[in-house]
Amino acid sequence: MEINQLKTFVTVAQEKHLTRAAERLFTSQPAVSAQLKALEEELAVKLFERTPKGMVLTPSGQHLLAHAEKTLTAMESMLSEAKSIKGTVMGGLKIGVNSDFPFLCLPQLMASCREHYPGLQLSMVGSMSADIIIDIRKGKLDSGYFFGPCTSADLSIIKLADIETAVVAPVGWADKVVDANIEDLALMPWIYTTCRCPFYSLKEEIFQHSKVAPQKAAFADTEDGIRELIKAGSGVSLIRADDADKAENEGWGIRWNGKTPSVSLNIAVQKNRSQEPIILAWLDELRKCWGLDRGPEEAQNAV
Secondary structure, three states: OOHHHHHHHHHHHHHOOHHHHHHHHOOOHHHHHHHHHHHHHHHOOOOEEEEOOEEEEOHHHHHHHHHHHHHHHHHHHHHHHHHHHOOOOOEEEEEEEOOOOOOOOHHHHHHHHHHHOOOEEEEEEEOOHHHHHHHHHHOOOOEEEEEOOOOOOOEEEEEEEEEOEEEEEEHHHHHHHOOOOHHHHHOOEEEEOOOOOHHHHHHHHHOOOOOOOOEEEEEOOOHHHHHHHHHOOOOEEEEEHHHHHHHHHHOOEEEOOOOOOOEEEEEEEEHHHOOOHHHHHHHHHHHHHHOOOOOHHHEOOOO
């Protein structure tokens, strides 16, 4: 029995789909099928039922899955222990970044990492929340920030903060925006993000009881782009509350007085890498920077 066979078994059980499992394992679907077949032959047990809806664990497979997960956890623990014996944390991490560096406290965080872990090299990669989650799962990123919920069972999630939001319009629109009702607000030109952005769902939530659908006048997939379009008078949009404060202080935006939903800001790592010394160092600095208590209860799925 090989470790790769156990990894394949566990990954297929999590994904319930051969193609998705192959993508996570950076291999082909035939290779995944061959690994499963070899493992089933060695164990003399059928692990999965192939159905039109995907791969379903048999009772025997469900029973053996826990043993496979424990074996892989023990292997990861051994590897982590071996790395920690070397002492100094060395190596590089690619971190997915979904917002402004100051907002994410990255200048302070990177300075603290340089002080406490000089052998740790951080590379920041700008991306969107949905893509960051995918790239962490595929191993293209080591960790990353994202807005909103995530239910991926293979990720460890730490919620950093609940972020307040606000609807902001160009400053010249104060008379018609500040105290507007939902229907009047919907009729204004709206700057929207892609539907894969968590802020898209938040905008839809604002109008869930409205009889009028919001008028989508422009699209932008970055926070900088949305801010610039508001400044240019192109429309109204939902942005972070701290950005709304900045808009009013700098005189380029005006806030709607209505209630808006909040969104969680989170950080993620692969669950099976959460005990690696280099990951532990990164998360330790992250917790200190955001004022979070240490402990396993932090690494929970955001809701």
